[in-house]
Amino acid sequence: MTRFLFCLLVVLTVSCGKKESNSSSVFFAGEIVNPTNDKVILFRGDEPLDTAYLDQFNRFAIELDSVVEGLHHFQHHPEEQYVYLEKGDSIQLRLNTINFDESLVFSGSGEEINNFMVEMFLADEAEERLVYHLYKLEPATFAAKIDSLRNTKLESLQNLFDEYSISQGAYDMAKAGIEYGTYIYMEAYPFYHRKKTGEKIFHKLPANFYDYRQDINFNYKGLAYLRPYYNFMKYHLGNMSYMGCMEKCGDIELESNQLHFNKHKLFLIDSLVQEIELRDNLFRNVAMDYLLKHDNEENIGRFISDFHKLSGNNRHIGEINDLYEGIKRMQPSKELPELTLYSSDESPVSLSELSRGQETVFYFWSGSEMGHFRNISKRIAKLKSKYPRYNFIGINLRTDINRWKSLIENHNLSPSEQYWADDFDAITHTLIISDSNKGIIAKDGVIIDGFANVYQSF
Known part of the structure; x- marks a missing residue:
């Protein structure tokens, strides 16, 4: 009798922790170690199906009443990865963003195909x-x-x-x-x-x-x-x-x-x-x-x-x-777009104002990409020496303003040649910044080359 009761308890415990095999709903949850933002978004193609915010333990959970069986992907910005979902799945993941793909492991119903896909x-x-x-x-x-x-x-x-x-x-x-x-x-x-x-x-x-x-x-x-x-x-x-x-x-x-x-x-x-x-x-x-x-x-x-x-x-x-x-x-002879930047004392200044008087080269950097920042700083120093007729202006993107000021000071950059952008999306979309080494050459508010490259155009 004792053995029978023990077996019954095990069966009940397992059955309570699993979905009914004929259920059409899907449970997708997990834990993100060292999260890079506060949410996980589940997609089918390019359509977001649901968003779950991390709790105090960096865990999330998404439950869908039904799902189109097949390939999905989840995003924890800036990373994303596949998850294959079928009706009745109850699947959990665990990952560490320091090694996002290498640390990703699935468990639960559907784990076999999803772990195989990661492999x-x-x-x-x-x-x-x-x-x-x-x-x-x-x-x-x-x-x-x-x-x-x-x-x-x-x-x-x-x-x-x-x-x-x-x-x-x-x-x-x-x-x-x-x-x-x-x-x-x-x-x-x-x-x-x-x-x-x-x-x-x-x-x-x-x-x-x-x-x-x-x-x-x-x-x-x-x-x-x-x-x-x-x-x-x-x-x-x-x-x-x-x-x-x-x-x-x-x-x-x-x-x-x-x-x-x-x-x-x-x-x-x-x-x-x-x-x-x-x-x-x-x-x-x-x-x-x-x-x-x-x-x-x-x-x-x-x-x-x-x-x-x-x-x-x-x-x-x-x-x-x-x-x-x-x-x-951004074609030659067109006027520079009206975008506002900020100086080191947080005074607003327009992009066109900064190109007054002499040919100006605008280049871009971010405090979150220090390798690129160091490389482009060395490159600009060489260009300034070789081409003194140009005024080189650095525009910082996606960096906290106080960290930006600290980087300017710690790397001995001239504050008069560095400006900060507060709206990353507006400036990248308007100036078509698809290349981290992009440059823009302008004079008196007029574009000379809207798609220069600081390594190839000089």
Whole structure:
């Protein structure tokens, strides 16, 4: 009787701590060690499903009445990672932000596939360094090495499937991540092989080198945000556009004719991809990549015209249009935007005021990126010595104002050449700061070069 009661107690305890197997709700919780902010956001694609704030023990909990089974991701800014959710899951995580991905561990129902995904993510990061050294190999040898890497991962996945009976959906998602992740190396091979060997032309490839392309699924619903799948699509479409143009368009220098190359990519996406999330994201990627290369105003206008024709209802259209208008405002001979900065005595001053009298170079730094701060400070010191006709003005971003003042003093910077921005989003969006080494050259409130680089433009 005592043994029976003990067993009954165990059964009751376990059953009370688990969800009913037929429940459609999902419980997602965890603990964040050394948190970098006060919340965790759960996403399905680019849609936030719920936000949970950390309690006094740095724990959070999210409960959803139902869930679309499949790939999700959670964000604890500035980091994020996958979580695969199915109906009835009750899953917890623990991580330390000092080693975010390496420390991430899942427990509970659904732990097997999620821990496997973390293992694959870390394996992919280590694998990239290994594969980089393999690009010098001959094509057939390289392909055999990549096949071996893929087969080892697929074998591990099959073992997981056999041992823990993970769902078919979870298995298919993980398999796609493995396969498309290794296909990326095959797409990159011609370019890296030429770079590693110094060959003048692309190496001739065996007829079966790209046989896997016969099985590409451009409309794999639910995988638009799976990095290996999405990154493969970017590599593949770039490769196809480049090689196709070389074959059909004649003697065109694609590196210098970005408009021509990126129009090829737009039309290729339009012809191959129908799944709406992937299609929108790929169109966005091409637009962002091209626009941030800062072509001339006429060319970007022609690009945007084609973009609107092919993807005018894109879910990211507002973001793309804002970037386009911002880049137009930063073209030569345009007036500097009206932005307010603050001096070391906290007096407001406009960006245009600081460019009065002589050619001025604005550069940017942050107290949260000390390595970059030290490097750019050394670079600016050299430029000041070599180009005395310029006035170099540092603009600080995303730093507490008192810490900013302390950094100026401790690093012997001239207060008259340093200014602080209080609205990070406004200044980065308005001035199109996508590169930490960006510079802006202006005089008397008028832009000379809105997309200079402090290491390449002088």
